[in-house]
Amino acid sequence: MTVPFTPLPGRPEPLLPGSVDSYTVTDVPLCGPDTTAGDLQAMLVGGRFQSAADVAVCTYGDGAAHRLLGLIPLETALAADPHLRARDLMDTDPPVVAPGLNQEEAAWKAAHHGESSLAVVDADGTFRGLVPPSRLLAVLLTEHDQDLARLGGFLTSSASARHAMDEPIGERLWHRLPWLVLGLLGSAGAAMLVRGAEEDLASDVRLAFFIPGIVYMADAVGTQTEALVIRGLSVGVPIRRVFRLESLTGLLVGLVLAAVTVPAVWLILGSADLALTLSLSLMAACTVATVVAMSLPWLMAKLGRDPAFGSGPLATVVQDLLSLVIYFAIASAVLG
Incomplete structure (x- = not known):
């Protein structure tokens, strides 16, 4: 039948x-x-x-x-x-x-x-x-x-990744330029922050020596966290699962860097106050950079945007500005 x-x-x-x-x-x-x-x-x-x-x-x-x-x-x-x-x-x-x-x-x-x-x-x-x-x-x-x-850290499929590799010049510019323009504005803001700390720099010019190091270390720590978070988001890992661990990791990284900085700067430059300023700044900047690097990719994913495009440039701008604010605030408190 x-x-x-x-x-x-x-x-x-x-x-x-x-x-x-x-x-x-x-x-x-x-x-x-x-x-x-x-x-x-x-x-x-x-x-x-x-x-x-x-x-x-x-x-x-x-x-x-x-x-x-x-x-x-x-x-x-x-x-x-x-x-x-x-x-x-x-x-x-x-x-x-x-x-x-x-x-x-x-x-x-x-x-x-x-x-x-x-x-x-x-x-x-x-x-x-x-x-x-x-x-x-x-x-x-x-x-x-x-x-x-x-x-590979992409959110949807490798087909979209291939499209990103083959997309025409106009689309490439559209996807990248807005974030880079934002970075340019951020660099202008950083210049204004440095100008605002002119008195502190004038009182101890050695503070200027360490600005690139503070900014770079915060960016490096944030970039590591950002890569892990974007990869986690791409496989469905909720941000709350990694927030506590990554925040603690950022704090511990800052503590280790601070512990290395104190004796090195103290012995080389002979200034305990300057060594304390740099160590506290590194610890705070690395911790804040970790939080920023977790928050921005998560926020962009919530808004339906691909974190791989914008979270890197945006996180760099925010981390740089916050690192400078932290550095000069601590310098003013310790050395002022």
């Missing part, structure tokens, strides 16, 4: 983006448990289907397929004795998933089960269709592409 597949009334086929539903086909060979292999072979030879990799064995009611009983691989059906029945040929424990399941989970379930097709059934066992091998392969390739992209 063979009956064309007809979805049950009131149970339309869902199409959920990113789910197995988008890959399900309903035009597949169906038969009842008592269908002979000979009848099944005749149906397969003369029939046309979206996928004939497996035959779905179902119970029937009201002229429509009902509960899935098992699957028969095409090669098994064609090679079987014509007198055998479908119930004797079918796999009674095929891979089965519910509508709406994530496509990657569904594809891996089929792959680990060793079946060609994946059956989609409702919670009550109602047969909804099959995901054929070609579509399972498409899911696996898509997910593999996305996994490689995540390892």
Whole structure:
């Protein structure tokens, strides 16, 4: 007995983006448990289907397929004795998933089960269709592409990364120039901060020697944190999971750098106050840079922007300005 597949009334086929539903086909060979292999072979030879990799064995009611009983691989059906029945040929424990399941989970379930097709059934066992091998392969390739992209720190897929590599000059400028202009404005702000600290610099010109070092170390610590956060966001790691650890790491890095700075500056320049100023500034600047480097990529991701484009330049501007503010504030308090 063979009956064309007809979805049950009131149970339309869902199409959920990113789910197995988008890959399900309903035009597949169906038969009842008592269908002979000979009848099944005749149906397969003369029939046309979206996928004939497996035959779905179902119970029937009201002229429509009902509960899935098992699957028969095409090669098994064609090679079987014509007198055998479908119930004797079918796999009674095929891979089965519910509508709406994530496509990657569904594809891996089929792959680990060793079946060609994946059956989609409702919670009550109602047969909804099959995901054929070609579509399972498409899911696996898509997910593999996305996994490689995540390892590289991209948010969506490597296809977008390739597009970024091949995009025309106009788009390249549009994606980069606004952030670089913001950096230019930030450098102007930094110049104004240095000008505002003119009295402190005049009282001890040695303070100017360490401005590049303070700014660079804060940027370096922030860049490390930023790279880790962007990679974490790309694989779905929530920011709250890394916030405490990275904040503590930034503080410890600042403490280590401060511990190295105090004796070095004290011995070389002979100034305990200057050594204290530099050590406190490094500790504070590195801690603040870590927080900034975590916050900006997270904020950009929340706003739907790719952190890989703007968080680097923006974080650099903010970290530089804050590092200078911290440095001159501590210098004024310690040396003033």
